[in-house]
Amino acid sequence: MKINPTKSKAVCFTRARVTEPLNYSLGGTVIPEASSCKYLGIILHSDLSCSDQFNYTVKRAWKALHFTMRILRKGNSKTKSLAYTSLVRPILEYGAACWDPLRDGQINALDREQKKAAKFAHHRNESNWETLTESRKIARICALFKAYTGEGAWKAIGDRLETPCYLSRGDHGKKIRSRKQQTDIGKYSFCKQNHTALEPTTCRCFRYSVL
Known part of the structure; x- marks a missing residue:
């Protein structure tokens, strides 16, 4: 090469x-x-902030959505919905575990793109699509699981995960040690968010998939 x-x-x-x-x-x-x-x-x-990636994602999704709206202006609801889930939504979800926004303004900006698509496809702001917040939550859980099991390139991150110093009766043997973080990058990473706010879900994943 x-x-x-x-x-x-x-x-x-x-x-x-x-x-x-x-x-x-x-x-x-x-x-x-x-x-x-x-x-x-x-x-x-260089400072590991995700603002550039966020702005890039929103801009790409906006262009793809408006291109779809111009092309399928006279299409039916099913066609418009399929176009959004195939062309626009993958842009909003790509690599979300790495750049998952933490500010309300950024989260709302992503949700606005889906609301525009819902209004275009179903003539209302709501739809039966999975929310982007829920999709990013699942992506974080999957990322943590891959790191925990040492799958492929995730092994380097998994090696940094430690077991807690003490396990109570309500804990399980696959629990991850929680570290104190000094920066927002550490506080809102997929590792930190998952084994605090998402602990019940990850426990079930580890019990049924690791054991």
């Missing part, structure tokens, strides 16, 4: 305000330093 240095970026992932310049080169070509890069369709920022 040949790597093109002109299409590469050097990103330093840190919370420090002042960092030393990165001096990387490949084949005599200096790799430019950047504050963010895209990897497998996900924008990774």
Whole structure:
């Protein structure tokens, strides 16, 4: 495999305000330093914030939805619904476990796209589609389960999961130790959210799928 240095970026992932310049080169070509890069369709920022990925997702979904609305203006409800779930919703759900928004404004912005689609397909703001919040919740549970079982590339994250120092009578043997987090990135990651707010659901997943 040949790597093109002109299409590469050097990103330093840190919370420090002042960092030393990165001096990387490949084949005599200096790799430019950047504050963010895209990897497998996900924008990774140097401070691990998800605002760039969120804005990118909303913009792509908005374009796809309005394109669908122009093309299927005279289509029936079933066709419009199928177009949304096939073309627009996958954009809103792609990699959601990595960039799941934590602010109400961001969550509402994503929900507005689905409400627009519901009004377009069913002429009302509500539909029988699964909510985006519920979909992201399931994605977080699946991500935690893959990390816990060490599936594929998730093993590196799973190795960082620890068992608690003490288990009460109501606990189970597959419980994950909860760590204190100092930043929002840690507090709202799929690992932290799942074994606190989603503990009952993950317990059932581990009992029936791991044991």
